[in-house]
Amino acid sequence: MSGNSSKKILAPILLVVGVVSFIAALVIDFMELGYEFRGSLLIIGILGILLGLFTLPTEKYHRNIVNFVFLFPLLFTFGVTVIIPLILGIGYSFTDWDGIMVGNFVGFDNYVKAFQQPSFLYSILLTALFVVINMILVNLVAFLLALLCSSKMKGVGFFRATYFLPNLIGGIVLGYIWQFAFSKALLGLTEKLFDLNYSILSETKFAFWCIIIVYIWQYAGYIMLIYITGLNTVPREVLEASAIDGANAWSTLFQIKIPMIASTITICTFLTLTNAFKMFDVNLSLTGGNGSVQNFMGGSLTNGTEMLALNIYSTAINKNNYALGQAKAVLFFIILAVVSIVQVRVSNKKEVEM
Amino acid sequence: MNREEKKSVKVLKFIVALLIAIYVLLPFYLLIINACKAPMAITESPVSAAGASLSQLIQNLKDVINNVHFEFWYAFGSSVVITVVSLVLLALFGSMAAWVICRNKTKWSTAIYFIFIASMIIPFQAVMLALISTFRDAGNFIGIPMLRSIPGTIFAYCGFGGAMTVFILVGFIKGIPYELEEAASIDGCSPEAVFFRIIFPLLKPVIVTVTILNGMWIWNDYLLPSLLLGSSSEVKTLPVAIQSFVGSFVVQWNLILAAALLTVTPMVIIFLFAQKQIIAGMVDGAIK
Structure with missing residues (x-):
């Protein structure tokens, strides 16, 4: 092959240039010489090594080299952004880390502190309540919408697209649009309904339900689409057979359709559960987590609508307590992992039973 | 079920679907009409289209786009x-x-x-x-x-x-x-x-x-x-x-909503053109 001879020269050159600049960049880094060009030198080094390896004229190891070069970019970014911060973060939660420097090892102090904070415990309870209510309501609404939109009807495509539309918009913008709706546009209505002379977002009890309303509005259309796909997999023959046997609409629904889309229900509960748990944007822009709670564990709180994710954020970023925030984040991770594993187990069992 | 009944069920379904669609679109309606108003007009009537004008929308958008905190x-x-x-x-x-x-x-x-x-x-x-x-x-x-x-x-x-x-x-x-x-x-x-x-x-x-x-x-x-x-x-x-x-x-709703409108529009335009692909993609991703 003609390409081989040029590769024979190219590969060593690339490798040598790569290794030399890589090492040079690292030497500058470690000696803290601070030359501006060290960053580009490092990138040239890594690219040189990868390309050099790639063009190396070897039959035997070529496949392995390709595997390595193909895996490298994604694994590298994944390692730096997910794995390293996760391990460091878990480590930091046992220290008095302030976001920049690690001082002392403090054992489980941060975790103890977290559990002694009424506001944190309140956030856990509120999040649990939100997740449960949200999971039930979103699935119910989405399923009903799916039934509506999977029947033959004029303009069904338009309705599907419309119901899905809110899902396109980010939580921050959504939160502001609804904040306007609740505190300005609907003011007249809520004044009459609840006898309030101010926005219902300022009343903790109502504000919690406002978040739920907004979340259903945003999310039900998306879950509906998944249910429609599930309902479409129910074979037409089965439905026709049951109709001939004299099944009415209700028994068709409960004894045929729902059991046959059990796996779709599992997916949708999983999605709504994990997403409700991680809800942050809407919480931040709709209420900012504010709201007064008069009596919780013998004291009053000001974070009446603050869910876990926002609580972690405000602990670390706003109150500048990184170690405590990180400890809460680790707890959040553990709770989420346990809940989702349990959910998947339970629904798998149910699926088998059906 | 006879034909008459079937037809009335269909009409009922359609009306329900339409009402839900109106509810879903209501915040978008509020967004659009109030982005076209001056602050005073919003305070007077946030729900109706009274006081909304295209020139005010352009004015609001100009204010937002040039704002140092937004820099659209x-x-x-x-x-x-x-x-x-x-x-x-x-x-x-x-x-x-x-x-x-x-x-x-x-x-x-x-x-x-x-x-x-x-x-x-x-x-x-x-x-x-x-x-x-x-x-x-x-x-x-x-x-x-x-x-x-x-x-x-x-x-x-x-x-x-x-x-x-x-x-x-x-x-x-x-x-x-x-x-x-x-x-x-x-x-x-x-x-x-x-x-x-x-x-x-x-x-x-x-x-x-x-x-x-x-x-x-x-x-x-x-x-x-x-x-x-x-x-x-x-x-x-x-x-x-x-x-x-x-x-x-301090909250200036006409400008906030104009900014929100600017943020929302690109996504909605893309959705209008690639509706089928987006819906199919979102569903496929979830099921896998």
Whole structure:
């Protein structure tokens, strides 16, 4: 092959240039010489090594080299952004880390502190309540919408697209649009309904339900689409057979359709559960987590609508307590992992039973 | 059921669907009409279209676009660059990695795949604080700023989007017959040529799916860019810009809603043109 001879020269050159600049960049880094060009030198080094390896004229190891070069970019970014911060973060939660420097090892102090904070415990309870209510309501609404939109009807495509539309918009913008709706546009209505002379977002009890309303509005259309796909997999023959046997609409629904889309229900509960748990944007822009709670564990709180994710954020970023925030984040991770594993187990069992 | 009844049920269903659609669209209606008003008109009647005018909308948009806290064109440009480059890199690196994982049944590739899948359960909150410090330290060390920089943010999206992208792609590549690749390598095709000439073109439908899923997430994401770029810094994405804009002064709803309208419009336009693909992509991604 003609390409081989040029590769024979190219590969060593690339490798040598790569290794030399890589090492040079690292030497500058470690000696803290601070030359501006060290960053580009490092990138040239890594690219040189990868390309050099790639063009190396070897039959035997070529496949392995390709595997390595193909895996490298994604694994590298994944390692730096997910794995390293996760391990460091878990480590930091046992220290008095302030976001920049690690001082002392403090054992489980941060975790103890977290559990002694009424506001944190309140956030856990509120999040649990939100997740449960949200999971039930979103699935119910989405399923009903799916039934509506999977029947033959004029303009069904338009309705599907419309119901899905809110899902396109980010939580921050959504939160502001609804904040306007609740505190300005609907003011007249809520004044009459609840006898309030101010926005219902300022009343903790109502504000919690406002978040739920907004979340259903945003999310039900998306879950509906998944249910429609599930309902479409129910074979037409089965439905026709049951109709001939004299099944009415209700028994068709409960004894045929729902059991046959059990796996779709599992997916949708999983999605709504994990997403409700991680809800942050809407919480931040709709209420900012504010709201007064008069009596919780013998004291009053000001974070009446603050869910876990926002609580972690405000602990670390706003109150500048990184170690405590990180400890809460680790707890959040553990709770989420346990809940989702349990959910998947339970629904798998149910699926088998059906 | 006789015909009359069936027809009335149909009409009833249609009316219910229409009412729900009106409810769903109501916030958009409020958004649009109030973005076209002066502050006084909003206070007088936030629900009706009275006082809304096109000239006021243009005035509001002008005020918003030139606002120092919002800087629409700048934020819009950053958002586009970050989203597009991240999507291209995720599609390319993701399919390369997924192909290697799928076609090499070694301990290593299985372990990597398992770690990818397991990592999908990690909430962003668990890594975000250490991510800031890791990026700061790494940036100082290698001399390329990772915080307050567009490349740093793209790097982070490649890392966070990688797991789901690989997961969906592996599921698809498994279904491509291996004989295809064997035949090509017997004909003297090198492994990289097998991937780029044979496998990659076949991945087109599933790459559309992951691009839609990742695109919706990256374009609308607030938390990651707000932490990596800083809420008051010179580099910002649209969600970060609107947040810092709202926080910057006493609530002026006509301007906030005009800014929201500017943020929402690009996504809605894309949706109008690629409705089918987006809906199919979102559903496919969830089911896999």
